[in-house]
Amino acid sequence: MNPSFLLPNRFKKIGIILFPIGFIIWIITQRGLFNTDLNQTMKVITLTLSFFSFLFGLYFISFSKEPIEDEYINSVRLKSFQISSITQMVFFLISFIIMFIFNLQPNGDGGLSIFLLSSILIFWIMYMVIFNYTLITNKSKLDD
Amino acid sequence: MINYVKEIRVSIGMTQQELGDLLKVSRQTIFSIETGKYVPSTILSLKISKIFNKPVEKIFVLEKND
Numbered sequence: 663m664n665p666s667f668l669l670p671n672r673f674k675k676i677g678i679i680l681f682p683i684g685f686i687i688w689i690i691t692q693r694g695l696f697n698t699d700l701n702q703t704m705k706v707i708t709l710t711l712s713f714f715s716f717l718f719g720l721y722f723i724s725f726s727k728e729p730i731e732d733e734y735i736n737s738v739r740l741k742s743f744q745i746s747s748i749t750q751m752v753f754f755l756i757s758f759i760i761m762f763i764f765n766l767q768p769n770g771d772g773g774l775s776i777f778l779l780s781s782i783l784i785f786w787i788m789y790m791v792i793f794n795y796t797l798i799t800n801k802s803k804l805d806d
Numbered sequence: 807m808i809n810y811v812k813e814i815r816v817s818i819g820m821t822q823q824e825l826g827d828l829l830k831v832s833r834q835t836i837f838s839i840e841t842g843k844y845v846p847s848t849i850l851s852l853k854i855s856k857i858f859n860k861p862v863e864k865i866f867v868l869e870k871n872d
Contacts, residue, residue, distance in 0.1 A: 730826075734835035734844050797834070804822075804837050 677722025
C-alpha cells in the first residue's frame with residue numbers, strides 16, 4: 663500500500679538541488695559574508711526566497727516516493743519518524759533543563775523564534791538523514 | 807524468526823532482482839528479508855510461499871523467543 667500523500671520520485675532530485683542552494687544563500691545573506699550592495703528590501707526578498715527554497719527542498723526530499731515504494735520503505739519511513747520524534751523531544755527536554763538550571767532565556771523574540779524554528783527543523787532534518795542513511799547503507803551492503 | 811528465503815532462492819537459481827521483480831518489491835527489500843533485518847508482512851510472506859511453491863511455515867520459522 664502506497665501512502666497517497668507522497669510526491670513523485672522526481673521531486674526528490676529537485677529537493678536535492680533546492681535544499682543546499684537555499685541553505686547556503688540563506689546563511690550567506692543572514693551572516694552578510696559577501697557584503698554586497700543589497701538594500702534592505704532586496705536582502706529581505708533574498709532571505710525569504712532562499713529560506714523557502716531550503717524548506718521546500720527539505721520537504722521534497724522527505725516526502726518523495728522512492729523508485730520502488732514498497733512495504734520495506736514504509737517501515738524505514740516509520741522508524742525514521744519514530745527516531746526523529748524522540749530526538750526532538752530530547753532536544754526540547756535538554757533545552758528546557760539547561761534553561762532552568764542556568765536561568766537562561768531565549769534572547770528576545772528573535773531568540774525564541776530561532777529556538778522554535780530549530781526545534782521544528784531538527785525533526786525534519788533528522789528524519790531526512792536517518793531515512794536516507796538507512797537506505798544508502800542497506801544499498802551498499804547488497805550482495806547476491 | 808528465522809527464514810530460509812535465501813537458501814530456497816539460491817537452490818532454484820533465482821537472483822534477488824528476479825525475486826524482487828516477481829514480488830514487485832526492490833532488491834533491497836529481498837536483501838533485508840534474507841538478512842533478517844526486516845520481517846515481511848503476511849501478504850508478502852504468502853506471495854513468497856506461492857512463488858517458491860512451499861508452505862509458509864517451511865520458509866519462515868518461529869524461534870523460542872518469538
